Amino acid sequence: MAMTDKELLEKTQDELLDLLIEECAETIQAATKAKRFGPNRSWPGYNGERCNADAVIREALQVNDTLRAYCARLGVNYGVALDWWSLRDERDFVKT
Numbered sequence: 001m002a003m004t005d006k007e008l009l010e011k012t013q014d015e016l017l018d019l020l021i022e023e024c025a026e027t028i029q030a031a032t033k034a035k036r037f038g039p040n041r042s043w044p045g046y047n048g049e050r051c052n053a054d055a056v057i058r059e060a061l062q063v064n065d066t067l068r069a070y071c072a073r074l075g076v077n078y079g080v081a082l083d084w085w086s087l088r089d090e091r092d093f094v095k096t
Contacts, residue, residue, distance in 0.1 A: 040053065
């Protein structure tokens with residue numbers, strides 16, 4: 001379930017980790033459906049009848065929001081963490 005930034009920032013470290021685990025699992029489930037049934041497939045009554053690709057994106061963005069709140073709870077600058085990660089993998093990511 002999507003939460004506002006304010007709601008996320010009110011969570012404890014453990015609650016944020018629980019949410020992160022849940023959101024990662026939901027992202028895996030959505031990605032699995034997209035792979036199995038196709039990204040453009042939608043289901044009546046599921047996911048607001050949005051297509052599977054929309055579900056993958058929405059769940060991944062909720063992981064991102066939860067990570068931002070977790071970094072804030074830890075006192076870690078989220079932007080610095082992202083910069084470090086992107087620089088670390090940049091060479092591998094752009095291989096052709």
